[in-house]
Amino acid sequence: MxxxxxxxxxxxxxxxxxxxxxxxxxxxxxxxxxxxxxxxxxxxxxxxxxxxxxxxxxxxxxxxxxxxxxxxxxxxxxxxxxxxxxxxxxxxxxxxLAAGPIPEDITEGGPTTRALEWVARLYRMALVLGEPPIPAVAAGLDLPKSTASRWITRARDRGFLTVQDRRGQRGRQRDDGESMD
Known part of the structure; x- marks a missing residue:
């Protein structure tokens, strides 16, 4: 199709x-x-x-x-x-495409600022497309899922990533006891 x-x-x-x-x-x-x-x-x-x-x-x-x-x-x-x-x-x-293609050497230096910016971009794109973000980041950067997950946490800690995957949060309780629905 x-x-x-x-x-x-x-x-x-x-x-x-x-x-x-x-x-x-x-x-x-x-x-x-x-x-x-x-x-x-x-x-x-x-x-x-x-x-x-x-x-x-x-x-x-x-x-x-x-x-x-x-x-x-x-x-x-x-x-x-x-x-x-x-x-x-x-x-x-x-x-x-404004960001251009993912640089081939993006992961060589570990979770650098540049790499974490790409982690945030790939995470956001996955959410927008309705895809699970951890596998999308892992596939996009050719990383194991566990490494992608750690880098996502680092990107969030450094302020590059301010959104979260809201799927699967129905029925969970917030800290104040209210339902998140």
């Missing part, structure tokens, strides 16, 4: 400054089937500041000539994959 994401320009979709990333509030995503008889997918994704990631606001599945949209077809639509790839496509054209 060919997937493309695009941020509408103008007043409909303002840009959001997330500190180390500037992202569009809304991304329009299209998935184009490559074989005859498949369906085309359109998704509108909006960035939710409370969850720190893009969320699907609308999903349209259209059958191609001679095809049919059935319950089985709908269950087979890889919504999370289409969302991730479409948002990444949109971000690459807008803001993601």
């Amino acid at each position: 060919r997937i493309k994401g695009k941020a509408p320009m103008g007043g409909d979709s303002p840009m959001l400054d997330l500190g180390d990333l500037v992202v569009p509030r809304r991304v329009d995503i299209t998935g184009e089937a490559q074989r005859a008889g498949e369906q085309d997918i359109r998704i509108t994704a909006e960035f939710n500041e409370a969850s720190g990631r893009y969320e699907c606001r609308s999903l349209t599945v259209t059958a191609r000539e001679g095809g049919e949209v059935t319950g089985e077809v709908l269950r087979a639509v890889p919504v999370a994959t289409v969302m991730r790839d479409g948002v990444l496509s949109a971000l690459q054209s807008i803001t993601l």
Whole structure:
């Protein structure tokens, strides 16, 4: 499937400054089937500041000539994959490439300031894309997950990383006894 994401320009979709990333509030995503008889997918994704990631606001599945949209077809639509790839496509054209490619020698000196800045950037990108951040940092910097986790802690301690993965925190209690829901 060919997937493309695009941020509408103008007043409909303002840009959001997330500190180390500037992202569009809304991304329009299209998935184009490559074989005859498949369906085309359109998704509108909006960035939710409370969850720190893009969320699907609308999903349209259209059958191609001679095809049919059935319950089985709908269950087979890889919504999370289409969302991730479409948002990444949109971000690459807008803001993601502003930092350039990850330097090949970024981890050679250990958790340097430059490396920790990349840790924070990769962590933030993973959250925006709805991916688990520790494996994303580990893969992006070619580090073991345990090392990536320690470097994330260092990046947070040094003030490069001010966001946290909010998934999995439902039902947990805050220090004052209130629910975090």
